[in-house]
Amino acid sequence: MERTLEDQEQHLLVKVINRVLYKLDDLVRPYVHKILVIIEPLLINEDYYTRIEGHEIISNHSKADGLAHMISTMHPDINHTNEYVRNTTACAFSVVASALGIPSLLLFLKAICHSKKSWQARHTGIRIVQQITIMMGCAVLPHLRNLVACIAHGLADEQQKVWTMTALDLTALAEATAPYGIKSFNKVLKPLWLGIHLHRGKGLAAFLKAIGFIIPLMDPEYASYYTEEVTVILIREFQTSDEEMMKIVLKVVKQCAAMEGVLTSRKARPTIHSG
Known part of the structure; x- marks a missing residue:
């Protein structure tokens, strides 16, 4: 963990840890948490090969x-007060899910995501699902x-960080499973639509982002309807000076405009108005 270590030195030390773990097997159990404290930060390292090494050890x-x-x-680190610790813990749990299978973690995830003890635990649980998705893709x-059932309630959470993370x-x-899975998202459509009318700033940006990826999964008829509904918000936010929000608005517009049903409804509008 020394910042003065060169990349090659760190790489060799990680290899040593890996070999020691392999040789000692069950004998390392009392020291697992101390080892994880050292290895977990490797999972978010900028270097691809460093991340792979960390992944291999935790796996x-x-x-x-x-x-x-x-x-x-x-x-103990799931509801840690330090967000960095919670983030690296979520990354580590995603590796566990990759190694042992998602079904083995579902009951645990459901319990954590619905935790009443602390919002930090709920936030970490939802982030674990995000990290699993990023790591395992389709x-x-x-x-x-x-997975959607585990996190859906988070859209109505009292803590902004929790409902923002849920939307993300x-x-x-939605991005990982496209173009399939729209039925799995049915239960979150209503809270997402309520959210874009209630929230502003980063929260609204996250909700718009989610809607932008879910609409392309819909049948053309439904995609057209939901696009018209969200367009009012997009037009309003198009006046924003926030560069990040503008990027999201443009992305959602691009995603909606590419839908077959949306193009059809556009062609039909002149006829409706002229009548």
């Missing part, structure tokens, strides 16, 4: 120690309905 840990031990080891499709999570799921 091997998961297979050797089992799900129950990994959960008990990392559980492989989440068979589990899409269960739905964005990742």
